[in-house]
Amino acid sequence: MLRSDTGELAAFRSEARSWLRLNVPPDLRFLTFRPEPHLGMPWYRKLAEKGWIAPHWPKEHGGMDATAAEQVVLFEELAMAGAPDIPTQGLNHIGPLLIKMGTGEQKAQHLPKIVQGDAIWCQGYSEPGAGSDLASLRTRAEISGEHLVINGQKIWTTWGHHADWMFALVRTSQESDKRQGITFVLIDMATPGITRRPIRTIAFDDEFSEVFFENVKVPLTNVVGDIGKGWGTATAVLEQERLLLGSPAIALRALERLRRLVRVGMVQTDDRLLDLIARAEIEVDVLTASFLNVAENAAKVGGSDAAYLKILATETTQFILDVLQDAAGPLASLRLSQAVGGEKLDLNEMFLQSRRLTIYGGSSEIQRTIIANRTLGLPR
């Protein structure tokens, strides 16, 4: 962050730095992959006990009510400490959505477990025939007494094989407008009839999965919003989701990897590479400034232009990792982390993983179409 820390912010930074130094488990530092639940969730719970797991949530639900600048400080310190990635579907998607749209019972049942790290969530949106064209989804849900009975398939479900719960879009009726007749529902992944199959990625991990539903019975009380109005439910906190997808958290982690590579002296920094590294640093500052500006305007005037942030955040991250690949020279393709001078160096694991950033959560192409039509007012 370019701006200087004010007194309170400086105190928070210093507290975060010393706490993280003591508390990030050494064996989880600078991991590239999000650690599997049995390794990663203890860290999640530790952060939760400290009260820092949900900076953007309101205090009444266990969050920090943090300002945008405080969030950036936390992102920066987490990145610098090499803190491992944690699952975010609960914190960034279904949590804020339930806070806004959920019934009292739904909030009481789910929010504490998200904040405490007692439930892992996944998002059941994409289907084999409904990716970018999400409204074409075909997983069916029939109303039968007090239940929905779900049949169909979801795919590309991040951490679907680890999740305890899924928030999903299912079709409850066929309407001429494809966005009508969709229902937003919470599904306990332990319900009989659910089969999950992990999918290996080009980054060699099992980050996402296929999920099959065969006569899966879900109580109607698990519907969020109204039956048939799920599209509106899913997009109710879109602005906030875009803001979170546009946070500098991941780009800061990428920059930290580039810094470590240069710091150990493995890289010949000629003028060309120095210029690229300067650009990488500056681009992270640009992203951070954009996040702060959009978030602070949203807080001040209630509206925001967050649509560009997701593109900016993900493409900035990919750019930094391109520079890292470039800097790694002939070692760029080495598989697995390399230990050099006591430092663990990630030459390309995050680079490989980062391919997904511009695909998930609405691909960059979808985002550009949204900007063209909604922000710029270009004709459809």
Place this chain on the structure above:
Amino acid sequence: MKEDDEVLGLIGDAARSFVRQWGGAALVRKRVSEVVDFNREEWNAVIEQGWLGVMVPEAKGGLGLSARALTVVLQQIGEALVMPPILNAMATAVLLAGLDTSYADELLSDLLSGEALILTALPDGASPTLLPALAHGWVHDALGADGLLVWDDENRQLLHLGADQMHHVKSRSTIDGGSISTVTLPDGNRRVVADGTAALQALSTARDVIGIGSAAMALGCAKQAFEITLAYMKERKQFGAPIGSFQALQHRAASLHVALASSESFLVEASHCFNGPNRSAASSAVRARSADCALQVVKEAVQLHGAIGFADEHDVGLYFRRIVALASWHGNSAAWRRHYCRSDRAEFESRKMRSSEPDIPTRGAWNLGQ
């Protein structure tokens, strides 16, 4: 210093109403096609706004506002293609106010009152093959200047060239209707404004004002070129549809929006850093980012217009040429990033390149990375 939105709103309104009278394509076209004299009336209108002292403390006759206020004015100036050397005069005022000597105060008072138009030549070296090798500084769009500050590196003195010494200035026209002037040191009558570290510190502040100010001008100008382009995309029909409905073009427009919106956010953030320890890093970084972004925008703006964009009759070319000029002011983006690398903020290489005194590169240092 962060003034409230109301003050920024007022200064923005004043700038909008100023540029309605003094900005616009017609004046630029005139400058490109014929030799134009300095317009005293226009400069007096600038003086009346008080903008030259925007960042000068009130005690010294300025408005005592922040770098944010400066950028708000300059975004409008850039948007309307206003050409007089407002930015450089603003930077010179900040430089003079920082020196705190009676001579500097006298010059500052002359500058703010309109008595003299004093500009600062930044000692950023000259390309020996094209411009006089003996030049000691450059200044852009200096038409009308009757005073110049120039750094004598050998004697480590900041000199004031008066109206009687303007023959040391050599000007060449640029594609945007402006000019580049190179300055050589006077043989006699050396008026020393300041020397040593104090002078370098003041020059470094002026350079940072020019960095963030030229970023603001470039973004204002690019934003206007983008607006013109969007309007054209909605109106121009081919294959029976507005060209703005074609996805290939929509996505390019969206990319420009991402670049512009993020650069504008960065400008706001950088201007709030101006009085802090990251001043130089922020101004250099925002200048490099804004110039790159503005170049991308205007090149696309011409392309998206098709043949009419290449025709002189269309105004989009004026913005294109202005940005090409602005993006090269006192060095290209790589040169400004090199300056960023010298700041405390930069992680790498900075140790090697950092020195104990304020960094004003000497000759040639600004042509790196080309």
